[in-house]
Amino acid sequence: MLTKTDYNRYLQCPKYLWLNKNRKELAPPVTETQQALFDQGYKVEAYAHNLFPGGVEVKGWYKKGRAETQAYIREGHKTIYQANAMTNNLYAKADILHFNNQTKKWDLYEVKSSTSVKEEHIPDLAFQKIALERDGIPIGKTYLVHINKEYVRQGEIDPKELLKTEDLTEAVNNERSSVEANIPKTLEIIKFKEEVKKRIGKQCDNPYECPFKAYCWKDLPEYNIFNLQRISEKQITQLQALGIEKIADIPDDFEMNQKQENQVVAVKTGKDFIDTQSIENAINTISYPLYFLDYETYASAIPLFDGLKPYQQMPFQYSLHVIRSKGEEPEHFEYLHTSKDNPLPGLLASMKNHIRNTGSVIVWYKAFEMGRNEEMAKLCPEYAEFLESVNKRVFDLMEIFSNQYYISPKFKGSASIKKVLPVVVPELSYNDLEDVQEGKIASLYWFKHVYNESADKERIARNLLEYCKLDTLAMVEIWRKVLRLY
Ligand code: SF4
Secondary structure: OEOHHHHHHHHHOHHHHHHHHHOHHHOOOOOHHHHHHHHHHHHHHHHHHOOOOOOEEOOOOHHHHHHHHHHHHHOOOOEEEEEEEEOOOEEEEEEEEEEEOOOOEEEEEEEOOOOOOOOOHHHHHHHHHHHHHHOOOOEEEEEEEEEOOOOOOOOOOOHHHHEEEEEOHHHHHHHHHHHHHHHHHHHHHHHOOOOOOOOOOHHHHOOOOOOOHHHHOOOOOOOEHHHOOOOOHHHHHHHHHOOOOEHHHOOOOOOOOHHHHHHHHHHHHOOOEEOHHHHHHHHOOOOOOEEEEEEEEEOOOOOOOOOOOOOOOEEEEEEEEEEOOOOOOOEEEEEEOOOOOOOHHHHHHHHHHHOOOOOEEEEOOHHHHHHHHHHHHHHOHHHHHHHHHHHHOEEEOOHHHHOOOEEOHHHOOOOOHHHHHHHHOOOOOHHHOOOOOOHHHHHHHHHHHHHOOOOOHHHHHHHHHHHHHHHHHHHHHHHHHHHOOO
16 A cells, blocks of 8 residues: 555655665654654644534544545535545545535645645645545545744634645646656555665655664764765765765865865864864953853744744743853853743743843854744833843854864764764763753653643653753853863
């Protein structure tokens, strides 16, 4: 049986399809964050059903689901959710089928949690249409229902405003012959006795991260070409054609941008590169007191509170280390919102208490913190002046690394704090934290803390506070090390 998901896997990488059908055990189990994404998808689909109220839902799968679907069609139902189609080798579960009285055909609506139509949605819809039609269900128009990114929640969620429906009939019809030609090839690949051969490359993360990466990428050397900053598809192909896997083996005349060249030199010499003058110039723009600030945020397809848009990052926690004057020890302040109401008023009131009118606000990746401040200023205008003042005083510590004032081969081409900290301050580690070691998990844990009554709330709160605190403490310690570089 071939499903649209299988077909999409084939389009991403034939080996992905083969592994998924034949060596599924090589993929890690679904993570909590992935499951949370799936759950969001189900919620979006439930809202999409409201666009066509009064439909009947097929509960069964495969033969049972098909029989239910056919029974609903015979009974004259006009809207069917999760309609099943099954031929001798294709299987489809369509999100919504709606009978069009004029064309006497069924219009197909597939629901996605994305905020726009993506390239990969067209073959997805074309596959569904083919499977349904081969099973005797005539399809008229094909639509994609996705999240409207301009929607702003005000009161109860309005599905008509939350969702956008786009008519993709023409694009899907144009894609049809290509999908029909690919289906027999795809079915052949599944049956191969030997593992399909395919070099690793950009397709491993595009359009989705492949779950077999740990398997396919396991033999890569430590400083490999995929660590090269923003390596292009063309560069990967050229280097693979030369049989080059290690950064150290990249020829001197290989075409690269300046940042990539600097990185390669650092790897080849094994030495750190430190531009003391640029570091000093950057540091000289800072003034005390220093506020090291970090937010944790939650974003959901369905906005939780009034004023929020879909997927808008909503801060629910901050950590702040303050160094009042040169050489002083930092003081720590924090806020974690733990109730179901809007976190912003409490969070901002607390922040305003601790961040005064003067001094630099040090963050890691300023686009994120500044973006949140701008959004919060709109949502809570009484704090607009304060947040504007904070944004005017932001200093992005990450730029010391992303601008390559400091390069270490051990950063592996990344300026992420998770890569920089273990190299610059090896005595401090995210690995020592109990459960929460990355932002995505923090976000998930916060949601669990607030909305899951059976969760171990005390433990979750402790883990969240420790994680966010480490983010700002990491900045403080990196800052201290950077000061000693010039
Ligand atoms: S990791 Fe890459 S090469 Fe391996 S199956 Fe996935 S997409 Fe294909």
